[in-house]
Amino acid sequence: MMPSSAVLPDGVNQEALLTELRRLSWGAADILRAYARGEQPPHGFPKALSVDDGGEGPVSAADLAVNKWLLDGLSSSFDDADWTLLSEETAKEQLTEGEPLPAEWLWILDPLDGTKDFLQGTGEYAVHLALVRGRRPVLGVVLLPEADELWIGIVGEGAWCEDRQGERSPVRFSDRTAVSDLILVASRSHRDDRLVKLIDALELxxxxxxxxxxxxxxxxxxxxxxxxxxxxxxxxxxxWDMAAPEAVLLAAGGRFTHSDQADLTYNTGDVRQAGCLIASHGKAHAELGERATRAMAEIDPGFQV
Known part of the structure; x- marks a missing residue:
């Protein structure tokens, strides 16, 4: 892959960045898997102490360790790069409500997406790294440590999955196009009556x-x-929940928008991604959005989709 000036700041080589993102991602996988199993984590991080023993527990320990691993890695490997680093763990210190960070290029990181799944041992947790330019993502990495999958997406160039050996697998969107055939991926938790009504109204x-x-x-x-x-x-x-998944999905040719088709925006001064958001393979996205917007007008009048 050739370096792309549209995707990266001046002086940052795309292949060098991808190489470092692979190293950081698989290192994060090793750290998280160790904490999840109660084992000694690599790279000098301490073993987790339970809350009862005066520690913060495995989730906090894992969160903080991976956060440090990613921030230190990106900072030291690209110390001259014209970008700013933001993570879920540093947001309280860095952000002021209503004020975007003064950065054209911004990394938005989530060292552990899915803390309940991490705690419950489902294996369905992830690590997110997204590079945002202005208010839109241009590059994303979604790491699934327990699945041994590293999803990489470069908007305008493509997306793929790698394993630890670097073997690539392509994106394989389903052939389903009729809304009545589409399969929804939903949360086990975070569901309320409005969402249940909305999903029913979509007739999937x-x-x-x-x-x-x-x-x-x-x-x-x-x-x-x-x-x-x-x-x-x-x-x-x-x-940090949405930026990396959106980048990979966009790079693959999918869509991730509000139900009225408005783009998600980042670094706006408000980190909340509020509204009715739909991520899809893109083959029926407009119709899904129309149905959802129409349904929400009845389910919750005045709700800003």
Whole structure:
């Protein structure tokens, strides 16, 4: 792959960046898998202490370790790069409500997407790394440590999956195009009455319950499912939940928008990704959006999709 000035800041070589992202991703996988199993993590990180023993527990320990691993790695490998690093763990220190970060290029990282799945041992957790230019993602990495899958997407160039040996597999969207045949990937938790009504109104072909957002989007990329719907309520997903999965899905030719087809935007001064959001393989995206927007007008009048 040739370096792309449209995708990366000046002076950053695309192949060198991908090589480092692979190293950081598989290192993060080793760290998370060790914490998930109660084993000694690599790269000098301490073994997790339970809350009862005065520690913060495996989730916090894993979160913090992977956060440091990713931030230190990107900072040291590309110390001259004209980008800013933001993660879920550093957001409180870095962000001021209503004020975007003064950065044209911004990494948005989630060291552990799917903490419940990590704790419950489902294996359906992920690591997200997204490079955003302006308010839109241009490159994304979604790592599934337990599945041994590293999804990489470069918007405008393509997306693929790699294993630890670097063997590539292509994106395999399903051939399903009729809305009545489409398979929804949904959460096991975070479901409310409005979402149940919305899903019923879409009149889909079936559903599958899966954990983290990154893992959900991977099921679309594999062709196991066709769409994911996020409906905000008292809480909403954040930039770091959506940026990397969106980048990979976009690079693969899919769509990830509000139901009215408006783009998701990042680094706006509000990290909440509120509204009715639809990720799909793109083959019936407009119709899905129309159905969802129409349904939400009845389910929750005045709701901003």
């Amino acid at each position: 072909g079936g559903s599958k319950a899966v954990g983290s957002v990154g893992y959900k989007v991977a099921t679309i990329l594999r062709g196991e499912t066709d769409l994911y719907v996020s409906l905000s309520g008292k809480s909403a997903p954040k930039d």
